[in-house]
Amino acid sequence: MSTNEVPRPLKYLRELGHKYPHAWKQAQSFWQDRGKDLPDWPRWCFLPMGGWHAIVGGGQEVPLERTADIGRLAALGAWRYSQGIYRFHPEIYEALCGTEISGDLPADVLLRLPEWCVYIETPGLCFGDEQMFGFFAHLEHDSNSGRKELRIVIDVQSGLFGFPLHLGRWSVEEAIRRSLCEAQSQAQRLNHEGKEMFEDPFAPKRMAPFFSSMISLLLYLCSDEPQIDDARQPGTSPAYPRAKKVKGGMKLFAPPSSRTWNVGFAAGEQIVQARTRARSGSERQGPRPHLRRAHWHGYWKGPRTGERTFHYKWLAPVFVAAENAQS
Structure with missing residues (x-):
């Protein structure tokens, strides 16, 4: 547009x-x-x-x-x-x-x-x-x-x-x-x-x-x-x-x-950078970098006998072993 x-x-x-x-x-x-x-x-x-x-x-x-x-x-x-x-x-x-x-x-x-x-x-x-x-x-x-x-x-x-x-x-x-x-x-x-x-x-x-x-x-x-x-x-x-x-x-x-x-732009750029590093270092030794799938994580917070609140977090995709791809 x-x-x-x-x-x-x-x-x-x-x-x-x-x-x-x-x-x-x-x-x-x-x-x-x-x-x-x-x-x-x-x-x-x-x-x-x-x-x-x-x-x-x-x-x-x-x-x-x-x-x-x-x-x-x-x-x-x-x-x-x-x-x-x-x-x-x-x-x-x-x-x-x-x-x-x-x-x-x-x-x-x-x-x-x-x-x-x-x-x-x-x-x-x-x-x-x-x-x-x-x-x-x-x-x-x-x-x-x-x-x-x-x-x-x-x-x-x-x-x-x-x-x-x-x-x-x-x-x-x-x-x-x-x-x-x-x-x-x-x-x-x-x-x-x-x-x-x-x-x-x-x-x-x-x-x-x-x-x-x-x-x-x-x-x-x-x-x-x-x-x-x-x-x-x-x-x-x-x-x-x-x-x-x-x-x-x-x-x-x-x-x-x-x-x-704009939503999720900081996290999105981190994923882009991690993917770029992973590709450039794909032939290095160690575990092959891979993307851990995003998922939802919900949990209750507060004292068990008192008032508790439900928290909900989205865990973004994470490049595992991405440090092996860094130069």
């Missing part, structure tokens, strides 16, 4: 803002009423989907052709207050996409997203036959059931496609299965055509590797001490927006432009 080209997330933000000209003002009003005229909800969720449903429907039943806009608005509306675009170092990006997420999802870790909604660039990933440019990710608190969801909105040439993942103590495959079952139930309730796609018992297994790659990228942002930096303002970190006091209460303000965060 050239320096003068408008980032794709900003294009979507402008398009939806034009289609729903009162959406951002209405969302701000709902957010201000949280815990007052409206029920309270967790800080990690900007606005539950019920609010966006009301915005799209305008107090009426949402037409079938506009149901997808609910998920799109939810992502863009939450992203609007930070406008963070996350760009991973190629080495770290490739390693993360290939890192297996085994066992149960660390659901509580995903609640630590650095902003209400993030947009991650995804070079090389495909959604079906289409190239992916990136994806939005934000968190949902279901107002009726209290269920926690990770909402992913995929960005491809043909547009934005949303997919919710139910969070809990289960695998990625089970999270997909639960989401598909919910979608099937909703399709049957509304008598939508095409509901057969939700009835494929092998769909969760086929889809799991695709979603695991995106979840792994998100987990890195949520892990302990991730390397996230702004090249234009070194030393800064992403954060939730802070409301400002204005006449009539507190108000959120969107930034004037998007912000690109």
Whole structure:
């Protein structure tokens, strides 16, 4: 993308803002009423989907052709207050996409997203036959059931496609299965055509590797001490927006432009340098340098009888015996 080209997330933000000209003002009003005229909800969720449903429907039943806009608005509306675009170092990006997420999802870790909604660039990933440019990710608190969801909105040439993942103590495959079952139930309730796609018992297994790659990228942002930096303002970190006091209460303000965060660049360059040294010294004596695969490491910290916190770290690829390749 050239320096003068408008980032794709900003294009979507402008398009939806034009289609729903009162959406951002209405969302701000709902957010201000949280815990007052409206029920309270967790800080990690900007606005539950019920609010966006009301915005799209305008107090009426949402037409079938506009149901997808609910998920799109939810992502863009939450992203609007930070406008963070996350760009991973190629080495770290490739390693993360290939890192297996085994066992149960660390659901509580995903609640630590650095902003209400993030947009991650995804070079090389495909959604079906289409190239992916990136994806939005934000968190949902279901107002009726209290269920926690990770909402992913995929960005491809043909547009934005949303997919919710139910969070809990289960695998990625089970999270997909639960989401598909919910979608099937909703399709049957509304008598939508095409509901057969939700009835494929092998769909969760086929889809799991695709979603695991995106979840792994998100987990890195949520892990302990991730390397996230702004090249234009070194030393800064992403954060939730802070409301400002204005006449009539507190108000959120969107930034004037998007912000690109470089992720894992220091670790990525170390891998590049280690690989270069390993190649140049491949004929030296001693153990042959090799790459130890990246993996996730989770552990509890704190007294056994007191309050404990769960820590999650991504252990980057390491070149073993790389010192033998040094000149």
